């Protein structure tokens with residue numbers, strides 16, 4: 001694909017994301033020769049830095065920058081980094097930003113990366129447009145919007161409307177870094193490049209689908225942000241619904257941006273709206289409480305810095321929902337996410353139907369060995385198929401065994417970070433792995449009633465769960481019958 005000369009402008013350049021993810025991603029692209037001959041990064045934020053000081057901060061002193069190039073390479077990369085101090089919220093400051101871009105004399109192609117608080121999205125996009133920086137006459141202009149994209153349906157609709165009055169939809173890249181993960185993209189290949197899975201991928205053969213994203217960390221230093229957000233907005237509305245879309249969408253007619261995004265969109269549209277009763281019964285929320293993990297006492301969520309001591313913000317959500325279309329009629333989907341869980345793991349488990357008639361004695365005496373395909377998103381990226389086998393020896397006793405593939409066995413294969421992949425896609429003008437405006441709205445449409453019910457319905461409990469455990473036990477009750485024992489594998 002074509003990679004034009006361009007300038008990447010990062011708003012929020014002194015922030016954590018820039019140092020932790022963006023600069024390392026660009027540096028890796030540079031070391032792997034994916035960047036064009038002429039490119040520059042222009043960091044923008046309020047703090048005063050000279051170019052040299054900024055380079056020192058984001059390159060020399062950046063512990064997230066992998067030393068995968070030589071010192072010469074770092075020095076050469078460093079030359080590409082520039083800095084411009086300005087008051088981002090002041091529309092009058094954008095004229096000088098435009099002059100600075102012209103002085104860099106690279107090309108008229110610009111990417112504006114908004115790594116700022118969401119409250120600045122409107123003013124930044126408006127001010128860019130006011131000074132002609134959304135105009136594509138002398139080169140393309142693209143704008144990347146970080147999450148959270150809106151606070152609820154209403155604010156997401158507003159934000160889309162605002163952005164669309166300054167930029168056109170094809171210029172807008174709404175980032176969801178889960179879509180950039182290698183194992184997430186591989187869902188498309190697993191489903192649509194294998195003839196053995198796709199015929200089984202429907203209500204006739206799949207009993208239920210389970211998606212888990214567990215983290216061991218608490219809210220760390222992000223209490224201030226997180227307390228106004230919570231797991232539903234932080235993880236489910238975006239990352240986990242995107243995973244669900246890739247697992248469940250129809251085959252796209254072509255592997256193109258519009259075909260794939262259309263199918264994701266259709267999937268969001270077919271999520272069965274949750275009734276008030278469903279929300280009470282099928283959505284469980286929790287908040288971690290202080291506990292001792294491996295001899296270390298960790299604070300409860302309400303004791304974290306930046307979190308209100310009376311906070312009602314959830315750090316855990318488990319929910320059950322259905323997709324109302326031909327393929328998935330009657331198949332429950334279970335998703336859960338939480339902070340301060342015992343293990344860090346993101347995985348999707350496809351539970352296939354049991355065989356129609358049981359001939360053999362199961363090894364454990366429990367009927368829990370139906371086929372499962374486990375797609376490990378992270379860590380230990382890979383895929384595992386569980387199937388039945390005869391226990392060697394007398395009789396016909398059955399157990400299950402694993403067919404297991406690990407990405408780490410691909411010895412010399414470079415696996416790019418999500419941000420690396422996504423930035424390159426934006427540079428190349430490919431928005432397949434970005435969220436389209438209508439799809440973000442459709443995802444909010446599904447989530448919004450839950451948030452509203454949580455605010456207004458006193459019957460909906462907030463369960464506490466000790467840090468380092470798998471969340472409120474009530475979540476197990478979402479799963480029916482014998483599957484209780486095997487869903488939520490960990």
Ligand code: BG6
Pocket residue numbers: 147215234235346
């Ligand atoms: C972010 C959330 O979008 O995703 C964080 O704001 C969360 O709260 C993170 O920790 C998880 O991402 P990953 O890539 O570590 O699974």
